[in-house]
Amino acid sequence: MNRPTPTLGQALQSAIDRLAPFTDTPRLDAEILLCHSLGQGRAYLRTWPERELTPEQAGRFRDWIGQRAAGMPIAYLTGQREFWSRDFIVRPGVLIPRPETELLVELALARMPVQAPAAILDLGTGSGIIAVTLAAERPRASVTAIDLSVEALAVARANAVRHGAAHIRFLQGAWFEPLSADQRFDLIASNPPYIAERDPHLAQGDLRFEPVLALASGATGLDALTTIAAGARHHLKPGGHLLLEHGYDQAAALADLLTAQGYADIAHHHDLQGHPRTTTALWPGLAPSA
Template sequence: MSNADPPGTPDTSTIGGLLAAACAQLAPAHSTARLDSEVLLAHVLGCPRSRLWAYPERRPARGQTARFRALVARRLTGEPVAYLTGTREFWSLPLRVTPDTLIPRPETEDLVELALERIPADTPTLVADLGTGTGAIALAIARERPRARLVATERDATVLAVARANGLHLGIANIEYRTGDWCAALSPGARYRLVVSNPPYIPTGDPHLAQGDVAFEPGTALAAGPDGLDAIRRIAAQARDFLEPGGGLLLEHGYDQGDTVCRLLATLGYQDVEDHWDAAGQPRVTVAIWVPATGPRET
């Protein structure tokens, strides 16, 4: 026990004691208190989490202890761990994140898997990722399909710079980064095998926007109109001018929006519209095929 610790409390001069104290602080508000504490301390010490378990008796430097306690205090206010560390893993890729970017979620990996099923490994293929954010989707696809050429669009140049930096750090070169709103950044006349997107889809009045990690994330990356579907409507309408015949549109959406999104795409003339479920058994990604038809079409 350190001189600063009252009797009966963990020795917070050691790794084990620091973790125990942080867990006790975070547990009332966060079900992931132990994981959060380990991730934050490993970040401060610059070591893997396994090192914390192996050497709980080791004593961090005083400055490291102070920095860790400061991060725990910020986590107590609800600030996401990904913003505190500046990183989040997606598809086994370490990605830089900032408060300007949406934090990549594990369920979005389902969108990547569905895209990869539709991209031949040995054929040059053109794919667009709209609203790329950190670049998570585009980078995962580009890593798995090195012969594919991806165009990642983002309307916020500051956010796009984060995606570009992630690509450089990971050594993934088959992505072109463009500033622009959805399909407006795509070249006129270009035709894509796939257009994929994880757009904002939360209704603007949803109370969840003020709760948990989401409260700290950029609202423009989360909310899209009264029913949450404004961005999806725009993407679905615009993508028809950029998909090759038989090309696919893949859209992530909210758990309760699947039927509505399927009907929207069918109304716009898409065919073979299907909803796909995530690991939690919730509708998460809608896939549709674009086959141009003659005559007027819905807008």
């Protein structure tokens, strides 16, 4: 005997009840997944609560709710996440875009005039949200994006095509390794891994499902930031900008690293929660010898 298909209202309430022990936002999570299953907006749920799901929709929705109850991030279930008012493709194997990173993009755009050509480098591009957003907002810029992960670069390329930024140059490798020694940029931006490798948060929430290489970086979380600070000075033009996202408690240590490397105009910028989240610096002189 076939299981009767529930109405939208019944399916939604059942999902909320199932998710309540596992998430702080059971209604929001359930609505997002139900809308994605239906291919409709959230207003549809409120307008037609008595409509029945098809067996295929009901089965898909139950499966997603089960995965969400087990901790799977919403972005991996829907395959997308909004960033800078654009929907980006997200897959397991790439970091899920976070609103804090919009601060880095905002700061980068403020340093790149709309009509002026500029050379921009995005290190550890992941799903490509920084590179694609900067390329879309500054169409005269030449954007290069590097990532060690072949899987991440495939997602980033798909996002570049989706948002009309297919001219971005994508390179595979660790940090600056794919670049020639004489390549220089007006701006280098990065949201690198910056969590300490033994941080207990790595075993909690969405972080459990995200790639550890995109999250953790050495005993203090500063390994990638140290590498970038040391390498960027060889690839910035005089007067070029370095922008780095980092942990809420790493601003002082990062400022010390940048000062030791000879950067100037070091400044910390706070996210919406009031935490120092992005640090900017200027490379004042000629490129140093190797």
